[in-house]
Amino acid sequence: MRALDVEGLDVDLGGRPVLRGVRLHLNRGELVGLLGPNGAGKTTLLRAILALTRTRGGTVTVEGKPSRRGRSDIGYVPQRHEFTWDFPISVEQAVMTGRTGRLGLLRRPGVADWRAVGDALDRVQLAGLRRRPVGELSGGQRQRVLVARALALAPRILLLDEPFTGLDMPTQELLGDLFTSLAREDRAVLMTTHDLVAAVDSCTRLVLLNGRIIADGQPADLQDAELWTKTFGVSAASPLLKLVRAA
Amino acid sequence: MSITDFLTDLLNPDLAFLPKALAIAVMSSIVCGVVGCYVVLRGMAFIGDAVAHAVFPGIAVAFVLQGSLVLGGAVAGVATALLIAIFSQNRRVKEDSLIGVFLVATFALGIVIISQAPGYAGSLQQFLFGSITGIPDRDLYVVGGTGLVILGLVLALHKEFVAVCLDREMSRSMGLPVFWLDIVLYVLVTLAVVISLQTIGNILVLALLITPAAAARLLTDRLGVMMLLAPAIGGVSAFVGLYLSWSYDTPVGGTVVLVATAIFLAAWLIAPRHGVLTRRWMRPTERELPDDPGPGSYGLPHPQEPSPVAG
Numbered sequence: 001m002r003a004l005d006v007e008g009l010d011v012d013l014g015g016r017p018v019l020r021g022v023r024l025h026l027n028r029g030e031l032v033g034l035l036g037p038n039g040a041g042k043t044t045l046l047r048a049i050l051a052l053t054r055t056r057g058g059t060v061t062v063e064g065k066p067s068r069r070g071r072s073d074i075g076y077v078p079q080r081h082e083f084t085w086d087f088p089i090s091v092e093q094a095v096m097t098g099r100t101g102r103l104g105l106l107r108r109p110g111v112a113d114w115r116a117v118g119d120a121l122d123r124v125q126l127a128g129l130r131r132r133p134v135g136e137l138s139g140g141q142r143q144r145v146l147v148a149r150a151l152a153l154a155p156r157i158l159l160l161d162e163p164f165t166g167l168d169m170p171t172q173e174l175l176g177d178l179f180t181s182l183a184r185e186d187r188a189v190l191m192t193t194h195d196l197v198a199a200v201d202s203c204t205r206l207v208l209l210n211g212r213i214i215a216d217g218q219p220a221d222l223q224d225a226e227l228w229t230k231t232f233g234v235s236a237a238s239p240l241l242k243l244v245r246a247a
Numbered sequence: 248m249s250i251t252d253f254l255t256d257l258l259n260p261d262l263a264f265l266p267k268a269l270a271i272a273v274m275s276s277i278v279c280g281v282v283g284c285y286v287v288l289r290g291m292a293f294i295g296d297a298v299a300h301a302v303f304p305g306i307a308v309a310f311v312l313q314g315s316l317v318l319g320g321a322v323a324g325v326a327t328a329l330l331i332a333i334f335s336q337n338r339r340v341k342e343d344s345l346i347g348v349f350l351v352a353t354f355a356l357g358i359v360i361i362s363q364a365p366g367y368a369g370s371l372q373q374f375l376f377g378s379i380t381g382i383p384d385r386d387l388y389v390v391g392g393t394g395l396v397i398l399g400l401v402l403a404l405h406k407e408f409v410a411v412c413l414d415r416e417m418s419r420s421m422g423l424p425v426f427w428l429d430i431v432l433y434v435l436v437t438l439a440v441v442i443s444l445q446t447i448g449n450i451l452v453l454a455l456l457i458t459p460a461a462a463a464r465l466l467t468d469r470l471g472v473m474m475l476l477a478p479a480i481g482g483v484s485a486f487v488g489l490y491l492s493w494s495y496d497t498p499v500g501g502t503v504v505l506v507a508t509a510i511f512l513a514a515w516l517i518a519p520r521h522g523v524l525t526r527r528w529m530r531p532t533e534r535e536l537p538d539d540p541g542p543g544s545y546g547l548p549h550p551q552e553p554s555p556v557a558g
Binding site: 050052068069070071074076078082083084087088089090093094097098100101102103105106108133135149 | 288403406410423
């Protein structure tokens with residue numbers, strides 16, 4: 001069974017077509033990079049998978065069942081700016097908020113919940129900072145808090161929105177290694193990114209998106225310059241293509 | 248007047264309104280302190296202001312009809328809170344503009360309504376700036392009961408409120424009813440405002456909501472501590488404010504707010520970690536450094552990065 005099946009997905013936002021006929025499959029063990037220019041619909045695709053946005057047509061199937069909100073088999077890591085970093089909350093409490101939906105109303109976290117949070121923090125190597133206020137963390141540490149929050153539900157699918165944006169190269173490398181090992185632990189990982197180098201380097205498969213899927217394949221199979229000029233709307237002389245060829 | 252004289256006056260049966268005013272002021276400051284923590288952390292001070300103004304036409308109607316002021320204010324405030332929440336779903340007009348529209352409109356409505364009542368100038372001043380006399384016994388129970396309901400709901404929904412404050416997008420994906428949680432929070436803010444109107448008044452009530460919570464935020468980085476400190480600061484401000492107001496014959500609402508503001512300023516200057524003076528006094532070496540800087544976090548070169556010479 002596939003972890004994620006998107007078939008013929010159409011999404012409109014504010015009466016404008018954003019996604020058309022999107023077809024995307026994800027298997028466990030894969031780390032797939034979703035690439036495309038601004039406004040290509042990358043975040044919209046993630047939100048449609050999470051049932052956060054109304055779809056016009058098509059189906060999203062997660063682990064064999066139609067997608068709906070509040071499913072604990074999908075872990076979502078939104079962009080870092082969605083999070084209120086000046087909130088007076090410690091790292092472990094922030095990670096625990098990932099379990100709010102599962103806990104339900106009027107229930108307080110128990111031993112099993114704290115254990116899940118501890119495991120998630122160990123997994124992203126933040127256990128030593130568990131009591132630190134989130135506002136005092138560096139960009140890379142913040143990204144790892146968000147990943148741990150998603151992992152607190154032990155999901156089989158992980159959706160990451162722009163995890164590399166605004167981070168320096170060493171931090172990107174560290175996170176790239178983390179995502180690779182998360183995928184190897186029998187999870188399906190889908191990540192949107194602007195960072196071609198990091199994507200080509202760490203992803204097992206790349207999907208080029210601009211309103212519709214332009215290409216879908218392993219990095220080595222996507223050498224054709226036309227795919228990239230078509231996706232990003234750049235000229236054949238763009239430095240982007242040099243990057244692709246070099247990778 | 249010494250504090251002993253004040254305590255004697257509190258027990259004097261001829262001055263029965265004084266302990267009633269004190270009880271209401273302290274109870275409403277405690278409730279406002281707790282609810283104010285969410286208001287401060289979510290940056291929704293402007294919503295608090297709007298609701299405080301929106302309560303006014305309800306009170307005016309209740310005054311004209313000789314009904315319960317607390318009830319009238321609650322109905323009008325909740326109605327406005329709902330309107331703001333519903334209108335703000337349309338993203339074309341931003342929330343703050345909407346609030347600006349409703350804030351002034353409701354206040355204008357209140358002024359028009361109350362001008363219909365004979366002898367309105369005196370009552371107007373009482374609504375706007377608060378008063379400690381003429382509080383019926385019934386209000387004591389209404390304020391106490393409403394306060395307990397508010398605190399109970401905060402206790403029950405705290406986990407969800409925190410999740411929504413932190414990250415709305417993630418909360419939606421977890422299946423939390425974000426819209427309804429917003430509505431409940433707005434209603435709680437409204438009720439906290441309404442029960443504080445008697446003593447503090449319509450204009451100054453915002454300070455009771457914001458100032459203690461903001462001072463508490465400066466004093467701690469832990470939410471649990473903040474939510475205990477804020478009501479404590481509010482309660483102390485109410486007590487000291489009422490004492491000073493009774494001693495020096497100053498308006499009670501204004502005095503309570505000034506005491507709270509003094510505490511806020513003190514926190515701003517000498518809070519343990521975030522105070523302006525505290526930071527100046529502390530030498531950089533004494534400042535705590537994170538134990539796991541991680542490569543590159545301080546702009547230091549990554550250990551594995553080849554040096555320009557070697558590369």
